[in-house]
Amino acid sequence: MLLGYSPKARKNREWLALLALKLVAYVALIILALMIFYIVFHGFKAINFDFLTKFPSDFMRKGGILPAILGTLYLAAGSMVVSLPLGFGAAIYLTDYAKPGPLVSIIRLGVANLAAVPSVVFGLFGLALFVVGFGFGRSLLSGCLTLGLLTLPTVTAAAEEALRQTPQSFREAALALGANRWQAIRQVVLPAALPGMLTGAILALGRAAGETAPIILTAAAAFSPALPDSLFNEVMSLPTHIFNMATNGAFIEQTRVRQFGTALVLMALVLGLSLVAIVIRAKLIRRRKW
Amino acid sequence: MKESNGVHTINQGLESGSKAGYSNKIFTLRPRLSPAEKGSRLFFLICAILAMGQMFLIMVFLFKEASGLFISKPGSPALSLVDFLGRNDWYPTYPDATFGALALVAGSISVALFSTFLATPVGLGLAAYLSCVASQRRRELFKPMVELLASVPSVILGLVGMAVLAPFLQQALNIPTGLNLFNASVILAIMAIPTIASLAEDALSAVPRDIQDASYALGATCWETIWRVILPSAMGGLATAVILGLGRALGETMVVLMVAGGAAQIPNSLFDSVRPLTATLAAEMGEAAIGGRHYQALFALGAVLFLTTLAFNLLAWHLSRRWRGAR
Amino acid sequence: MTVKIGLRGFIKREAISRLRLASALFLIILTFFISPQLLAQTKKLALRISGSSTLLPFVQSAAELFCQKRPELLLTVSGTGTGEGIRSLIYGNVDIATASRDMAEVERQEAKQAGLNLIKKTVALDCLVVIVHPSNPVSNLTMEQLKGLYTGRYANWNQLGGPDMVIVAVNRDSSSGTFEMWIDKVLSWERHRRDAQVQSSSGGALYAVAGNRHAVGYVSMGFVSPMVKSLTVNGVIPSQQTVSDGSYPISRELFMFYNKGPKVQVQDFLNYLDSHEGLDLIKRAGFLPPSAGLSSKKRAIESQLSFLSQGERPVQNGSFISFSATQSLFWQGPQ
Numbered sequence: 001m002l003l004g005y006s007p008k009a010r011k012n013r014e015w016l017a018l019l020a021l022k023l024v025a026y027v028a029l030i031i032l033a034l035m036i037f038y039i040v041f042h043g044f045k046a047i048n049f050d051f052l053t054k055f056p057s058d059f060m061r062k063g064g065i066l067p068a069i070l071g072t073l074y075l076a077a078g079s080m081v082v083s084l085p086l087g088f089g090a091a092i093y094l095t096d097y098a099k100p101g102p103l104v105s106i107i108r109l110g111v112a113n114l115a116a117v118p119s120v121v122f123g124l125f126g127l128a129l130f131v132v133g134f135g136f137g138r139s140l141l142s143g144c145l146t147l148g149l150l151t152l153p154t155v156t157a158a159a160e161e162a163l164r165q166t167p168q169s170f171r172e173a174a175l176a177l178g179a180n181r182w183q184a185i186r187q188v189v190l191p192a193a194l195p196g197m198l199t200g201a202i203l204a205l206g207r208a209a210g211e212t213a214p215i216i217l218t219a220a221a222a223f224s225p226a227l228p229d230s231l232f233n234e235v236m237s238l239p240t241h242i243f244n245m246a247t248n249g250a251f252i253e254q255t256r257v258r259q260f261g262t263a264l265v266l267m268a269l270v271l272g273l274s275l276v277a278i279v280i281r282a283k284l285i286r287r288r289k290w
Numbered sequence: 291m292k293e294s295n296g297v298h299t300i301n302q303g304l305e306s307g308s309k310a311g312y313s314n315k316i317f318t319l320r321p322r323l324s325p326a327e328k329g330s331r332l333f334f335l336i337c338a339i340l341a342m343g344q345m346f347l348i349m350v351f352l353f354k355e356a357s358g359l360f361i362s363k364p365g366s367p368a369l370s371l372v373d374f375l376g377r378n379d380w381y382p383t384y385p386d387a388t389f390g391a392l393a394l395v396a397g398s399i400s401v402a403l404f405s406t407f408l409a410t411p412v413g414l415g416l417a418a419y420l421s422c423v424a425s426q427r428r429r430e431l432f433k434p435m436v437e438l439l440a441s442v443p444s445v446i447l448g449l450v451g452m453a454v455l456a457p458f459l460q461q462a463l464n465i466p467t468g469l470n471l472f473n474a475s476v477i478l479a480i481m482a483i484p485t486i487a488s489l490a491e492d493a494l495s496a497v498p499r500d501i502q503d504a505s506y507a508l509g510a511t512c513w514e515t516i517w518r519v520i521l522p523s524a525m526g527g528l529a530t531a532v533i534l535g536l537g538r539a540l541g542e543t544m545v546v547l548m549v550a551g552g553a554a555q556i557p558n559s560l561f562d563s564v565r566p567l568t569a570t571l572a573a574e575m576g577e578a579a580i581g582g583r584h585y586q587a588l589f590a591l592g593a594v595l596f597l598t599t600l601a602f603n604l605l606a607w608h609l610s611r612r613w614r615g616a617r
Numbered sequence: 618m619t620v621k622i623g624l625r626g627f628i629k630r631e632a633i634s635r636l637r638l639a640s641a642l643f644l645i646i647l648t649f650f651i652s653p654q655l656l657a658q659t660k661k662l663a664l665r666i667s668g669s670s671t672l673l674p675f676v677q678s679a680a681e682l683f684c685q686k687r688p689e690l691l692l693t694v695s696g697t698g699t700g701e702g703i704r705s706l707i708y709g710n711v712d713i714a715t716a717s718r719d720m721a722e723v724e725r726q727e728a729k730q731a732g733l734n735l736i737k738k739t740v741a742l743d744c745l746v747v748i749v750h751p752s753n754p755v756s757n758l759t760m761e762q763l764k765g766l767y768t769g770r771y772a773n774w775n776q777l778g779g780p781d782m783v784i785v786a787v788n789r790d791s792s793s794g795t796f797e798m799w800i801d802k803v804l805s806w807e808r809h810r811r812d813a814q815v816q817s818s819s820g821g822a823l824y825a826v827a828g829n830r831h832a833v834g835y836v837s838m839g840f841v842s843p844m845v846k847s848l849t850v851n852g853v854i855p856s857q858q859t860v861s862d863g864s865y866p867i868s869r870e871l872f873m874f875y876n877k878g879p880k881v882q883v884q885d886f887l888n889y890l891d892s893h894e895g896l897d898l899i900k901r902a903g904f905l906p907p908s909a910g911l912s913s914k915k916r917a918i919e920s921q922l923s924f925l926s927q928g929e930r931p932v933q934n935g936s937f938i939s940f941s942a943t944q945s946l947f948w949q950g951p952q
Contacts, residue, residue, distance in 0.1 A: 118541025
C-alpha cells in the first residue's frame with residue numbers, strides 16, 4: 001500500500017509521513033511544555049514574599065533565597081562587564097577593520113570553536129588562571145572573569161552578525177561626508193547595529209545566569225548569611241543553590257519544594273531574558289528598512 | 291538577508307566567515323589616520339586577539355597542568371597515555387592511586403551517543419515540521435518556543451531527572467537505581483532537541499525556494515519534496531546540527547553529574563550507572579590538592595574533553611563547507 | 618561639526634536618542650547591580666569556612682546563629698570536600714577548614730612551607746552507621762562481611778543470610794572524608810567495587826538506601842532516620858556509649874583547622890562552638906561533643922540523657938519534629 005508510485009500509494013504515503021512529522025513535533029513540544037509546567041506548578045508552592053527576600057536558614061529548610069538571587073545577578077552582570085567590551089571590540093575589528101586574510105580566518109575559527117568548548121573546561125581554566133594563578137581565590141571576581149570569558153564567543157558572534165547586517169552603503173555615505181573610520185563606526189554603524197548587538201548580549205546574560213559548573217569551581221559558597229561586600233567574597237548563586245539542595249543537603253526530600261521554587265526563579269530569570277531578546281529581535285526585523 | 295536565530299553557535303560564525311570574501315572595500319582606501327583612529331584600531335585588534343587567544347590560553351593551561359602526570363619525576367612515576375586512556379582503574383584518592391580513565395571515557399561516549407540517538411529523529415522531525423509543514427501562524431508560535439527551551443539551564447533539567455524521572459524509572463522498571471545511563475541520556479536528549487531542531491531548521495530554510503517550487507511543479511507531493519529534494523540538499527547542515535548536538539552532549543556537565551549515578555564502570559546495560567568525564571571533573575576538583583597527581587589527572591581529562599569537542603567542531607565546520615561547495 | 622550634523626541626519630534623530638537612552642539604561646542597571654555593595658566604604662570582617670561536607674549542615678547552622686550575635690561579620694560557608702578546605706586554608710583563601718580526617722603528610726609539609734602554624738581542633742565525634750532498607754531482614758554484619766560487600770566479593774544478599782536479591786552498594790564520592798574513612802577502616806585500602814553507586818552527600822546516601830530494597834550504605838550518625846534500618850557491626854550497636862568507649866569499630870573525630878594568627882573572629886567563632894549553645898548545636902546535628910571521647914562512661918551516659926531530654930522541648934526554629942524522630946530511633950538502636 002505504501003510502496004510503488006501509484007497515485008493511491010503516493011497519497012497514503014503523503015498522509016502517513018505528514019502525520020508522523022506532526023506527531024513528532026507535537027509530542028516533542030508537549031513533553032517540553034509539560035516539563036516547564038511541572039516546574040512552574042511545583043515551584044510556585046514555595047514562592048512567597050519571604051522566599052524572595054529572606055536569607056536561607058535552618059539547613060535551607062526555612063527562609064528564602066535572596067543571597068542566591070543577588071549572587072546570580074552580580075555574577076551575570078559582572079560577566080557582561082568583562083565580555084561586552086571585549087566581544088563588541090572583537091566584532092568591530094572583524095567586520096570593519098580587518099582585511100580578509102589568515103589572521104581573520106584564525107580569529108573567526110577560534111571564536112567559533114570557543115563557543116562549543118564545554119563550560120566545565122572554562123571552569124578548569126578559570127580555576128587554574130584566576131583562582132590559583134592570580135590568587136583571587138574562589139570569589140565573585142574569579143566567577144565574573146570566568147563567566148565573562150565563557151560568554152565572550154556568544155557576544156562576539158551576535159555582535160558580528162548585527163554589524164554585518166548594517167548596510168555597506170551606511171559606511172560609504174559616512175566616509176563620503178568626510179568622516180574617518182572611527183567616526184563612521186561610532187556615529188553611524190554602531191547606532192544602527194546596537195540593538196542587534198544588545199540582543200546577543202541579553203542572550204549571553206541569560207546563559208551566564210544559568211551556568212553552574214564553572215561557578216562551582218570558581219565562585220560558589222554553599223551558604224552565606226550575609227551579602228558579599230567585596231569582589232573577593234564567595235557568593236551564593238541560584239544554580240549552585242539548586243545543586244546543593246538537591247545533592248548535598250541533609251534534607252533532600254524536605255527541601256524538594258524549595259528546589260523547584262529556586263528552579264522556577266532561575267528559569268523565570270533566564271527565559272525572561274531570552275524572551276526579551278526574541279521580542280526585540282522580532283521587532284528589529286520588522287522595522288528594519290534596509 | 292538571512293534572519294538570525296536565537297541560538298548563536300558556530301554555525302553563524304562560520305556562516306559569516308564564508309561571507310568574509312566581500313571586504314569593506316571602501317575602508318581600504320586608507321583615509322588619513324588621526325590618533326583616535328589609530329587608538330581605536332589598536333583597541334579593537336587587541337579585543338579580537340584576546341577573544342581568540344583565549345582558546346590558546348585554555349589549551350596552554352590545560353596541557354601545562356596536565357603534563358606533570360606524564361612526565362617522570364622523583365616520587366611520581368610517569369603515567370603513559372596508553373595507561374591513562376586504556377585502563378579501567380580510576381582510584382584517584384588511594385595512597386597508591388591509579389588513574390585509568392577508560393571507564394570515564396566510556397561513560398561519556400555512551401551517554402553522548404545514546405542521547406544523540408534519541409534526540410536526532412525528534413529534533414530533525416521537529417525541524418522538518420517547522421520549516422516545511424507548519425502553517426505560518428504555528429511556525430511563528432513554535433519557533434520562539436523551541437528557542438526558549440534551548441535556554442533552560444541544565445541544572446534545572448538535572449533536577450527534573452533526579453526528582454521526577456529517577457524515582458519513576460526505578461519504580462516502573464524495578465531496577466536497582468534510577469540514576470543511570472538511560473535517565474541521563476533522556477534528559478540530555480531533551481536538552482539537545484531544541485539545539486538540533488533550531489540548527490537543522492536553519493539548514494532546511496537555507497534550501498533555495500526555487501528547487502522546492504520546481505519539485506512541486508513536477509507534481510511531487512509535500513513529503514516527496516521534503517524527502518527527495520530538501521533533505522538531500524540540506525544534508526550538510528543537518529549533519530552539522532547532529533554533530534554539534536553530539537559535541538554538546540559530550541560537554542554537558544550538570545545533567546550527568548546529577549543524574550548519571552557516578553559509578554566509574556564500563557556500562558553493560560542501559561540501566562547501569564556511569565561516570566562521564568565532565569561529572570568527574572566537577573565532582574573531584576574540590577578534593578584534589580593543587581599540583582598533585584589527582585589534580586594533574588583531572589586537567590588531563592579536561593584536555594581530552596577539550597580536544598574531543600574541538601575535533602567535533604572542526605569536523606562540523608569541514609562538513610558544512612564541503613556541502614556548501616557541492617551545492 | 619558639520620560632519621557630525623550630517624551624520625546624525627543620516628538616521629532619524631529620534632531613533633538615535635532612543636538608542637542612547639536604551640544603552641544608558643542598560644549601563645545604569647549594570648552599575649546598579651555591581652557598584653553599591655562592592656564600592657561600599659565599610660568593609661565587614663570576613664570569616665570564611667570551607668571543607669568537609671559532613672560538617673556542612675552543622676557549620677551552616679552555627680554560622681547562622683553566630684551571625685545573629687555578631688552582625689558585623691561576613692561569614693561564608695562552603696562544603697566541597699575536606700581536601701579542598703585544607704588546600705584553601707594553606708593558600709589563604711579561607712580562615713577555617715573543616716575536616717573529616719586528619720591532615721595528610723603532603724598537606725602538613727605544604728603548610729610548613731607556606732610558613733603557617735596550623736592548629737587542629739576536634740569539634741565533634743562521629744561514627745559511620747551501616748544502613749539498609751527497612752524491609753531487609755539482615756541486622757548484623759561483621760567487618761569482614763562489610764569488606765566483602767564493598768570489594769564485590771558478595772553479590773547477593775543470600776550470601777549474608779538475607780533473601781535472594783542483588784546487592785546494591787551505595788558509596789560516597791571519593792572527595793569526601795567519609796569515603797576515605799570507610800575505605801581506611803573497613804576496606805583497609807583495598808579497591809572498592811566499581812559498580813557501587815556514588816552519592817555526593819550523606820543525605821543523598823540516606824535517600825538512596827531508603828528508596829531501594831536492595832541497597833546497603835553508610836552514613837554519619839547524625840543522618841540516621843526512621844526511613845532506614847541501621848545495623849550492628851560485629852554485634853555492637855552504634856551509640857554514644859560505644860563510640861565513647863571505642864568499642865564501635867567505625868568511628869572518628871571531626872576537626873577544624875585554622876591558622877594561629879591575628880584574626881580575632883576565628884577564635885571567637887571557635888569559642889562559640891565550645892559554648893553551651895555550640896555544644897547544643899553539635900548534638901542537634903547528630904554528633905557527639907568532643908569531650909565525650911575523653912570522659913568516663915558515666916559522663917557519656919549523662920550526655921546521652923541530656924541529649925534525649927533536649928529533644929523533647931520544642932527547638933526554636935522548628936526542627937524539633939524531624940530531629941527528635943531521628944534521634945529517638947537512633948538511640949533505641951536497631952530493632
